[in-house]
Amino acid sequence: MMKSKNVFNNLVFYGIGAMLFICAVGCTGMSKYQQREDERMAERERQAMAEYNPTKYLIESSLLEEDELTDGRVIFKKPRNSKISKILNDDELPKGDFSYHIEGRSAPWEIIVCSFVDNPEFTGAEFAEIAGDWKPDWASGLNETIVSVDDESTSERRIFKRKAQLSGKNINTLIWNFIAVQDQTTEKLCIITAFSTRGTNIPLDTILNSLKFYNTVEK
Numbered sequence: 216m217m218k219s220k221n222v223f224n225n226l227v228f229y230g231i232g233a234m235l236f237i238c239a240v241g242c243t244g245m246s247k248y249q250q251r252e253d254e255r256m257a258e259r260e261r262q263a264m265a266e267y268n269p270t271k272y273l274i275e276s277s278l279l280e281e282d283e284l285t286d287g288r289v290i291f292k293k294p295r296n297s298k299i300s301k302i303l304n305d306d307e308l309p310k311g312d313f314s315y316h317i318e319g320r321s322a323p324w325e326i327i328v329c330s331f332v333d334n335p336e337f338t339g340a341e342f343a344e345i346a347g348d349w350k351p352d353w354a355s356g357l358n359e360t361i362v363s364v365d366d367e368s369t370s371e372r373r374i375f376k377r378k379a380q381l382s383g384k385n386i387n388t389l390i391w392n393f394i395a396v397q398d399q400t401t402e403k404l405c406i407i408t409a410f411s412t413r414g415t416n417i418p419l420d421t422i423l424n425s426l427k428f429y430n431t432v433e434k
Contacts, residue, residue: 274429283425286313288330289405292425294418296320302327324411328422331404337397339366342375346393349408354391357383362390373397380413388413398428 274285282293293299298320301313314329337345343364350359360380367374374396381389394407405426411417 278429284315286315286328286330288332288403288428289328290425290427290429291328291422293317294326294421296322297418304329319415319417322411322415322417324409324415324417326407326409326417326419326422329406329408331406332402335402336373336399337395337404339364339375342377342395345395345406346377349393349406350391354381354389357381357386357389359391371399373399390415390417392417392419394419394423396423396426401428403428 274287274290276285279285279290283290284293284299285291294317296319297317300316302316304312304314314327316325316327318325358381360382362378362380363376364378365376367376375394377393379391379393381391390411390413392407392409392411394409396405396407397403405428407419407422409417409419
């Protein structure tokens with residue numbers, strides 16, 4: 216999960232590193248460099264997929280209903296009036312492992328939905344630790360006030376919710392919602408982390424109430 220938490224930083228550093236490298240090799244070497252890079256990435260992807268168990272990952276598209284999305288592990292309803300994009304989780308699997316970044320088209324909010332497989336059952340204390348790990352780097356200098364921490368677990372799912380306010384000098388107060396849902400049958404875990412301005416309606420319930428976990432889907 217730490218790897219996914221650092222998705223944004225990894226993308227930024229990777230992009231900057233690639234730009235610097237391109238400047239260093241110069242235009243005359245670009246064609247050969249790009250060819251070697253394509254071959255290297257293709258080989259890495261082949262090796263990664265050979266070691267990966269796709270039956271634990273894939274959800275058939277035929278299971279999707281109208282306006283539903285899947286990252287291959289869970290299914291949820293797309294919030295209305297939102298913009299959807301994908302975030303690469305693992306550069307070893309550039310075409311197959313991603314999270315969803317969802318943002319409001321007419322309101323200042325954003326949600327990230329990320330899921331995992333083969334996770335042991337976790338406790339409320341472990342949830343608090345996970346939330347701390349997922350706090351974004353840009354918020355490290357802000358004051359954090361916890362508004363609520365709730366355990367809404369059932370016999371079928373472990374559900375933990377945490378809401379906090381982030382504030383600092385010369386910035387508007389932000390609301391940070393952090394939610395973890397673990398399905399007891401499949402042992403899949405879904406993390407939902409969301410940021411919004413105070414007083415903004417954010418469609419967390421749309422995602423939570425439509426969240427579906429499926430058992431292994433054979434190819």
